Amino acid sequence: MLREPSDAAGEAGAPEAESIRDKIIEELQTVYDPEIPVDIYALGLIYDVSVDTEGKAAIRMTLTTPMCPAAEMLPPEVETKARAVPGVTRVELDLVWDPPWSPAMMSEAAKLDLGMV
Template identity: 35%
Template sequence: MDQDVKDSIMGALELVEDPEIGMDIVNLGLVYDLKMEEDGILTVDMTLTSMGCPLAGVIVDQVKAALKDIPEVKDTIVNIVWNPPWTKDRMSRYAKIALGIK
């Protein structure tokens, strides 16, 4: 996947918020990996801030909806993974400042 497509995907994913925290999934560090097949099927490996997140299905639906307008992405598969475990260290500097985390 070329850098322009990856930038478009990450930009779209910045519009998806974790509803419990009120911050986007990119700056929270929840997006671990993107893989694009030649046929346009995108696999997003991501995690959630907590294993028992009751809104996991909502977040997955929002990820798919955010990516549907990117022409190169024909379909999206979202894998929720737990390794490596998410920690606050994965958050961007922006997210840490916005949430008051040092």
């Protein structure tokens, strides 16, 4: 899966940075695509979350399509949720289209919830 910690998160090695990363992911699991009843993390829209030892969070994400109706609301909601996590000093959000999202990126639980398995 694409959601493994980036090298920057791994190099930081600080337990606090890893704990902050985990809390950010928990928060992102409360964000839902309005057209699909699955959180954006399980949906596979979050490609990477890393936190450095100074609390800077870097999030790489995509949307289901470039013309996604939620394009104006999801990225700001992701930034807001990440900023609210104690210990986060800054959030850099990178909205990417490569690799393009596909249903194969969804978690098994999400596929099951949507009747895809």
